[in-house]
Amino acid sequence: MTTLTRQDLNFGQVVADILCEFLEVAIHLILYVREVYPSGIFQKRKKYNVPVQMSCHPELNQYIQDTLHCIKPLIEKNDAEKVVVVIMDKEHHPVERFVFEISQPPLLSISSDTLLSHVEQLLRAFILKISVCDAVLNSNPPGCSFTVLVHTRDAATRNMEKVQVIKDFPWIVADEQEVHMQEPRLIPLKTMTSDIVKMQLYVEERAQKT
Amino acid sequence: QKAEGDLSSSSDKKVVLLPCKNPPSRKRVQVWLKARKQYESLQKGRRECEVL
Numbered sequence: 001m002t003t004l005t006r007q008d009l010n011f012g013q014v015v016a017d018i019l020c021e022f023l024e025v026a027i028h029l030i031l032y033v034r035e036v037y038p039s040g041i042f043q044k045r046k047k048y049n050v051p052v053q054m055s056c057h058p059e060l061n062q063y064i065q066d067t068l069h070c071i072k073p074l075i076e077k078n079d080a081e082k083v084v085v086v087i088m089d090k091e092h093h094p095v096e097r098f099v100f101e102i103s104q105p106p107l108l109s110i111s112s113d114t115l116l117s118h119v120e121q122l123l124r125a126f127i128l129k130i131s132v133c134d135a136v137l138n139s140n141p142p143g144c145s146f147t148v149l150v151h152t153r154d155a156a157t158r159n160m161e162k163v164q165v166i167k168d169f170p171w172i173v174a175d176e177q178e179v180h181m182q183e184p185r186l187i188p189l190k191t192m193t194s195d196i197v198k199m200q201l202y203v204e205e206r207a208q209k210t
Numbered sequence: 211q212k213a214e215g216d217l218s219s220s221s222d223k224k225v226v227l228l229p230c231k232n233p234p235s236r237k238r239v240q241v242w243l244k245a246r247k248q249y250e251s252l253q254k255g256r257r258e259c260e261v262l
Contacts, residue, residue: 154222
């Protein structure tokens with residue numbers, strides 16, 4: 001059994017790598033399941049030992065990668081409280097918000113042998129829940145788009161500014177209408193607790209979508 | 211001291227951020243998809259011609 005702290009070299013980076021890889025798969029899958037983009041741009045791949053749908057549109061893939069590249073330093077320092085995939089209608093009002101609530105323990109007691117396979121199992125359960133979430137959600141209106149929000153602290157944004165990609169991919173403070181939804185219906189999808197991260201995923205759905 | 215306190219509390223303030231850029235629109239992606247399908251069918255036609 002090895003005891004690691006957040007200060008240990010590369011530990012935060014390992015957690016950020018695992019979470020960002022997961023979030024990339026999750027975002028692609030949400031966009032497919034919620035029909036934000038035509039199904040023709042998605043291809044079946046295998047992640048976490050389950051089939052998932054990933055986009056093959058270069059611009060969209062780059063956008064998702066750039067977004068996560070900017071969020072990664074925040075996750076690394078345990079400064080990303082929530083990562084939210086927001087689906088918006090034509091008028092740019094949110095209709096659905098997929099909220100990933102993330103928290104990391106400051107002190108860890110982990111066995112490196114079992115760690116990765118255990119985390120993979122837990123993340124697989126999230127992917128499976130996302131792939132069937134359309135059964136519990138109402139259809140979205142046509143012409144929806146999406147954005148990704150990150151809930152952090154003002155001081156932590158300096159970590160973000162260190163990332164090279166931010167120069168071509170700047171971030172701004174979200175408007176109230178992008179952050180909050182009036183009387184949303186709350187649908188819990190999945191919770192996980194592991195040695196390295198606690199995460200819960202729920203969907204906030206607008207009562208009247210059309 | 212007060213100014214320092216104000217500064218630390220404001221820097222610890224919670225914020226919600228989003229990218230300035232928008233992802234490609236559905237319409238733009240649809241145009242790309244249509245063009246890709248046309249290109250693929252053209253390539254397929256060429257390969258069939260070469261075989262003949």
